[in-house]
Structure formats: structure tokens, C-alpha cells
Amino acid sequence: MPQIFKKSSDFSRREILGGSLALGGGLTAIGAGVGAGIGAGLGMGIGAGSSGSTGFASFGCCGAASAQEAANPEREIVEIARGLWRTRQNRHHGLVIEGQKGLLVFDSIDQGFAGWLKSQLGQMSDKPISHVVYSHNHADHVSGGEMLEADGVRYISHELARDSQMRSRLKTRYADTTFHEGLDIDLGDRRVELRYHGPNDGRGSISLRVPDQALLSVVDWVLVDRMPFMDLARYQIDGMVHSTEQVLDMDWELMAPGHAGMGGKAEVRNYLAYITQLRDLCMEHVVAGTPPEKAADLIAADLGKVDSFRALNQFDAWVRMNATGVMDQLARVEGFIDPFPPVGGTLD
Ligand SMILES: [Zn+2]
Numbered sequence: 001m002p003q004i005f006k007k008s009s010d011f012s013r014r015e016i017l018g019g020s021l022a023l024g025g026g027l028t029a030i031g032a033g034v035g036a037g038i039g040a041g042l043g044m045g046i047g048a049g050s051s052g053s054t055g056f057a058s059f060g061c062c063g064a065a066s067a068q069e070a071a072n073p074e075r076e077i078v079e080i081a082r083g084l085w086r087t088r089q090n091r092h093h094g095l096v097i098e099g100q101k102g103l104l105v106f107d108s109i110d111q112g113f114a115g116w117l118k119s120q121l122g123q124m125s126d127k128p129i130s131h132v133v134y135s136h137n138h139a140d141h142v143s144g145g146e147m148l149e150a151d152g153v154r155y156i157s158h159e160l161a162r163d164s165q166m167r168s169r170l171k172t173r174y175a176d177t178t179f180h181e182g183l184d185i186d187l188g189d190r191r192v193e194l195r196y197h198g199p200n201d202g203r204g205s206i207s208l209r210v211p212d213q214a215l216l217s218v219v220d221w222v223l224v225d226r227m228p229f230m231d232l233a234r235y236q237i238d239g240m241v242h243s244t245e246q247v248l249d250m251d252w253e254l255m256a257p258g259h260a261g262m263g264g265k266a267e268v269r270n271y272l273a274y275i276t277q278l279r280d281l282c283m284e285h286v287v288a289g290t291p292p293e294k295a296a297d298l299i300a301a302d303l304g305k306v307d308s309f310r311a312l313n314q315f316d317a318w319v320r321m322n323a324t325g326v327m328d329q330l331a332r333v334e335g336f337i338d339p340f341p342p343v344g345g346t347l348d
Contacts, residue, residue: 026185026186027154027177027185027186028184029179029182029183030182030193069090073090073113075089077117077120080215080254080256082213083097083098083190084096084097084098084210084213085097086256087107087117089109089112089113092107092113092140092258092259093219093257093258094107094135095208096117096121097190097210098124098125099127099187099188099190100187100188100189100190101186101188102129102187103121103124103128104129104132104133104192105117105129105133106133106135106208107135107219107258108132108143108144108145108147108148108172109140110140111171112144115144117148118147118148128152130187131153131154131187131192132148132155132173133156133192133194133208134157134175135205135206135208135217135218135219135258136157136158136201136206136219136220137161137162137164137168137202137203137205138201141219141220141258143171144172145173145174146172148173154177155174155176155177156176156177156178156183156185156194157204157206158178158179158180158194158203158205159179159180159204160203161175161204162174162178162204163203182194182196190212193210193211194208194209195209195250197247198239200236200240200244201220201235201236201240202220202234205218205219209251213254214254215253216250216252216254216255217256218243218255220235220259221240221243222243222247222257223259223312224260224264224267224268225260225312225313226312226313226314227313228240228275228278228322230321230322231322231328233325236329238279240275241276241279244271244275248265248268248269252265271312273309274303274312277302277303277309278303278322278323278326281299281303281323282327283334285298285327286327286336292327295327296320296327299319300319303323304319
């Protein structure tokens with residue numbers, strides 16, 4: 001049985017106790033473009049639990065869970081700071097954040113996990129769920145949100161994430177509140193800040209910051225001790241670099257990503273250096289016209305010269321896949337490969 005409610009033992013950090021950060025205003029939108037859902041209460045909510053296709057159930061960053069993982073999922077809830085828990089089902093992580101006004105759940109993962117999480121919350125806190133926030137659009141992180149439904153719960157995502165979820169008929173409870181640039185959530189004695197950094201992975205993938213604990217969470221496009229996922233098929237490498245640069249400029253000390261371990265800014269700087277060098281090396285070989293197999297070997301050898309890159313989990317298994325996928329992506333973006341050969345041999 002997985003151990004539940006264990007204290008975090010894999011990351012020691014100093015306790016950061018901030019003062020009261022209550023804004024007194026519930027939700028505060030940042031920037032100009034704010035989704036129509038703000039201020040509209042729950043009226044816009046669209047239930048999705050029974051209407052969607054299941055055909056896309058496995059898309060997302062990490063593919064379908066193995067049969068064994070699906071049949072007997074490993075789940076845990078780890079308290080990583082005051083009133084702040086990191087949740088996990090197999091390789092997927094989320095958060096639960098407690099404030100005076102209630103509990104904020106970051107990512108429902110799937111129906112089984114969300115139902116299980118709801119059954120555990122009473123042991124963690126006497127507060128009800130007040131908010132469900134989705135990190136992005138992908139089914140493997142945000143399915144089953146309807147399992148967390150209760151009176152007064154607000155569902156929040158970036159506008160692009162909700163649009164995608166609705167289009168793909170993803171089986172979850174869609175957001176009733178969306179935002180364009182950012183949204184601040186007032187939990188009473190604690191503020192939670194959501195920010196959009198542009199395209200990076202899927203659609204509408206955001207950061208979540210808890211200022212009083214100097215914590216930041218990003219799902220999929222920032223990792224601290226593991227390689228980027230396989231061939232990065234659903235990612236945008238330039239966006240990953242740009243968004244990671246943005247979050248490094250923000251004020252936080254602990255990164256709790258949606259996969260693998262937690263770390264600090266030093267680890268995220270190492271990750272940024274990796275994805276930046278990966279991109280630049282791939283671009284050089286695309287421009288030089290190096291055959292892909294040979295280029296992947298050369299790029300893997302170059303990246304492998306850096307000890308802190310080699311130390312990333314899955315380095316040997318995924319470095320060539322990273323290179324092959326990024327070269328393909330860059331070639332298409334820069335127009336080196338036409339993925340749809342023109343009919344009749346002409347270009348328009
Ligand atoms: Zn993921």
C-alpha cells in the first residue's frame with residue numbers, strides 16, 4: 001500500500017512564513033483579457049462527465065498508463081509545507097492548497113484519482129473544496145474533475161485549456177472561470193496566483209504560485225530531475241525555453257512540477273540550460289542538413305559532456321528521442337520540411 005500523508009522527506013527546505021496576503025476581493029484578474037466567466041459564478045459551468053468521447057483518453061504528455069498502473073494505481077498525499085500537499089497518482093502530481101475559505105485542488109488527474117482524493121480530504125483539513133484549477137488541457141492531468149463537484153466550488157483554467165477540453169470532449173467538469181494573462185485567487189489568509197506564459201505544452205498551460213510559501217508549480221514543461229518527455233511531440237521547444245525563462249524571473253524557492261521530483265531555482269536553471277542547448281544543437285544540425293540518425297548521435301554526445309545533464313533521470317533512454325523530435329519540430333517550423341507535399345508539385 002502506498003504511504004499516505006507522509007511528510008516530505010525528499011526535499012528539505014526552510015520554513016517561510018509570510019504574513020497575511022488576503023486581497024479581500026475573491027478573484028482578481030491580471031492583465032487586459034479576462035474570460036467571460038469571471039464574476040459569473042457557476043452559471044457558465046458545463047458538465048462533461050457523461051457526454052464526451054473517450055477516444056482521446058490517453059493523449060497528454062505521458063501517454064496511457066500501463067495496464068498495471070491503471071489497475072493498481074500508486075497514490076499518495078505528501079504535506080510539503082503548511083497547509084500545502086503534493087498529490088500523486090503513479091507519475092502524475094498535483095497539489096492541494098488550504099486557505100481560510102477552503103481547499104484549492106490543482107489538477108484532478110483522472111476520475112479514479114479525483115474520487116479517491118475527495119475521500120481523503122477530510123483527514124487533511126476541515127475545510128471544504130472551494131476551487132479546482134486545471135494546469136492545462138491534457139486528459140492525463142485534468143480528467144474526472146466532476147468528482148470534486150460540490151456546492152460553491154469554482155472551476156478555473158486558462159481560456160485555451162477550456163476551449164481545447166470542450167472541443168475534444170474531454171471527460172471532466174469544464175472551467176466556469178477562465179483567464180487570459182493571469183488570475184489571483186483569494187483563499188482568505190492565502191493568495192494563489194495563476195499566470196500564463198504563452199505556448200509551451202498543449203494548450204493553456206499555466207504556472208501556479210503560492211507566495212506565502214514561495215512555491216511554484218508548473219506541469220509538464222518544467223522538470224527538475226528528469227529529462228523532457230521522450231520526443232516532445234506535444235511540446236513547443238521555443239515556448240518551453242521562453243516560458244521557463246519567465247518563471248525563473250518570478251519569486252519562488254520551491255518548484256513542485258507535475259512529474260518527478262521537486263527542486264529549487266538551481267535545478268530549474270540546469271533544466272533551462274539543457275532545453276536551450278538541445279534546441280540550439282538541433283537547429284545547427286537542421287541547418288547543416290546532418291542526416292537525422294547521425295545528428296541525434298552527435299547531439300546526444302555533446303549534451304552528455306555536461307555532468308548535470310547526464311544526471312537527469314532518463315538521460316540515456318530519451319536524449320536521442322529529445323533530439324530527433326526537436327529537430328523534426330524545428331525543421332517544420334522553419335520550413336525545412338513540408339509536411340503536406342503540394343498537390344501537382346507547386347508551392348503557394
Ligand atoms: Zn504530464
